[in-house]
Amino acid sequence: MEARIVSYRRGRHTMKGNQLLIEIEGVDSKTAASKFIGKRVLWVSPGTKKKEIHGKITSTHGNNGALRVRFSKGLPGTVLGNKIEILD
Incomplete structure (x- = not known):
């Protein structure tokens, strides 16, 4: 399943x-x-190295279905608007 990164x-x-x-x-x-x-998420960097950063959905944000995700490391600003994969 995929989701879209909205903001930090x-x-x-x-x-x-x-x-995020x-x-x-x-x-x-x-x-x-x-x-x-509680589900895990994965962001894979574009390009040839394909760096992976894992995260976990921690809570909801607001009343319209947005979710908060905490990653092990910070993500670059170019990820905003990109797709992210939900693993579980």
């Missing part, structure tokens, strides 16, 4: 580099999104 988790003055907000197509409510909490 951030506040007014700070940005969390290893926490994602949206899954077809999921548009908090209750539907809560079924994905």
